[in-house]
Amino acid sequence: MNRTKVDKHQGNGAHGEDGAAQLRQSSRAGGRRKKKPRTPLHPPVRRIAVWGPLAAVTLLALLIILGAWRRISQRHDQRDFVQKTTQIQVNVATAQRDSKPKELVLPGTIQAINQTTIFPRTNGYVKSWKVDIGDDVQAGQLLAEIEAPEVDQQLAQARAQEEIAKITADRWRDMLEKQVVSKQEYDQNQKAYEAAKANLQQLQQIQGFQQVVAPFAGKISARNIDVGTLVTAGTGNSGTPLFNMVQSDLLRVYVFVPQTNAASMREGLKAKILVPERPGGDFEGTVTRTAGAIDPTSRTMQVEVQVPNHDGKLYAGMYGQVKFLLPDDNAPIVVPSDASPSRTKTAFTCKIFASVATSARNWKCWMVWPRTRKS
Numbered sequence: 001m002n003r004t005k006v007d008k009h010q011g012n013g014a015h016g017e018d019g020a021a022q023l024r025q026s027s028r029a030g031g032r033r034k035k036k037p038r039t040p041l042h043p044p045v046r047r048i049a050v051w052g053p054l055a056a057v058t059l060l061a062l063l064i065i066l067g068a069w070r071r072i073s074q075r076h077d078q079r080d081f082v083q084k085t086t087q088i089q090v091n092v093a094t095a096q097r098d099s100k101p102k103e104l105v106l107p108g109t110i111q112a113i114n115q116t117t118i119f120p121r122t123n124g125y126v127k128s129w130k131v132d133i134g135d136d137v138q139a140g141q142l143l144a145e146i147e148a149p150e151v152d153q154q155l156a157q158a159r160a161q162e163e164i165a166k167i168t169a170d171r172w173r174d175m176l177e178k179q180v181v182s183k184q185e186y187d188q189n190q191k192a193y194e195a196a197k198a199n200l201q202q203l204q205q206i207q208g209f210q211q212v213v214a215p216f217a218g219k220i221s222a223r224n225i226d227v228g229t230l231v232t233a234g235t236g237n238s239g240t241p242l243f244n245m246v247q248s249d250l251l252r253v254y255v256f257v258p259q260t261n262a263a264s265m266r267e268g269l270k271a272k273i274l275v276p277e278r279p280g281g282d283f284e285g286t287v288t289r290t291a292g293a294i295d296p297t298s299r300t301m302q303v304e305v306q307v308p309n310h311d312g313k314l315y316a317g318m319y320g321q322v323k324f325l326l327p328d329d330n331a332p333i334v335v336p337s338d339a340s341p342s343r344t345k346t347a348f349t350c351k352i353f354a355s356v357a358t359s360a361r362n363w364k365c366w367m368v369w370p371r372t373r374k375s
Contacts, residue, residue, distance in 0.1 A: 095333050101325040108255040110273070112316035113306070114216055114247035119239040120231040121209035124148030131243070133223050137214045143243055144212040146231060151210070155203040162200040165193035209233075218247035221316075246316050251307045253285065255322045256300035264326040265290050271305050274321040275314065283307050283314065285322065 127145040131137055172189040175181040222244035225231065231240040253273060257265055265287060273283040284307070291302040305322055307314065314320075 101327060104257075104261055104324040104326055105274075106255040106257065106322050106324075108253040108305070108320060108322050110251050110253050110275075110307070110314055110316060110318045110320050112218075112246040112248045113250040113252055114218060114245075115316060116215065116245055117241045118143070118212065118215070118243045118245065119235050119241060120146055120212065120233050122146060122148050122151055122206050122233050124151070124210065124231060126225050126227055126229040126231060127210075128227060129223065129225060131220050131223070133220050135220045136218070137220060137245070138217045139214055141214045142211060143214055143220075144225065146210045146212065148207070148210055151203065151207050155200070155207050158196070158200040158203045162193070162196040165189075165196035169193040212242060214245065216245070216247055218245045220244070221246045248312070248314070248316050249308075249310055251309045251314055251316065252288070253305045253307065253320065253322055255303050255305065256295075256298065257303050259294055259299045259301070261324075261326060262294060262301040264324075265301065265303050269324065272323045273305070273307050273314075274323060275318060276320075277318070278313060281313070283309075 124146040125148075127147040129144040130142050131144075137143070169186075169190045169192070172181060172186045176183065176186045220243055222241075224241045224243065229240070231242065233239060267287055267289060269287040271285040271287060273285050275281070275283070285305040287303055288306045289304050294301050
């Protein structure tokens, strides 16, 4: 038993020495594992041999695909270009007359819409005048007074005759009711009374003409009388002119349109009035009426153009020009400028045909070039 124990002890000792040796070796191995492995400077020969040819094949395939796509794209573009250039393109444009209006300028004299010379209706002397040149007056306003003593005396005599005739007619009516006189005698006296009454009314109206009034609203352009001036009833050379009046808030211009433009004139057509004394100021006017007939002597038609003049910048009697913008029925027929062929463009197209499609060069150039030479 003792030997056995000794052997076991020796065995344990041997095993202990072996275990210690193993522990030292494991500790050394552990210390070695903690150190980082060194990176090799060159890849392994095996990886280069595998991935190198694969990358080269891939790159070569991409280059081949790009080259083929570019070639196909160029052929497609050339085919489209040849197809487009071989077709004859015809530009269609509608021929129309020139729509630019034609200007027609005609001379004319500006006139007031209402203009008159006032004459007396009774003989006498000017008692007083109420207005002078340049004054604005209203319709019915008193302009002057005329003193006519003869008319006053005739009026007094006519009034007395009218009263006697009335009394006589009343008496004959009473006697007719009593059947003292005949109906014929009564009628004669009754008509005599009516005649005397009419004569009285006439003289009263003549006496009313001693008050000279304005016939319309306007401006006094001339005064031809003074206090004490002897005036004679009448017109023209037989009468004495008292005043001249104009109504110039609306003016009119008479122009004579040539026969060639008469058909274009119509009511409502706009026009412009040009006056040398008003540079840069065009006054708008409107055609209000036309004569509707051509004067056989001058071959013109009279046209009236009315112009508003509320600000008073124009005066009656001024010279001016009337400008019309008329549609020209005989205007030339025009087409767009790009509708005509161009020799330069045609020759350039032919050269492109020769460079792109050589096989079709002859008939393509013949097809374009003769058309250019004809133009």
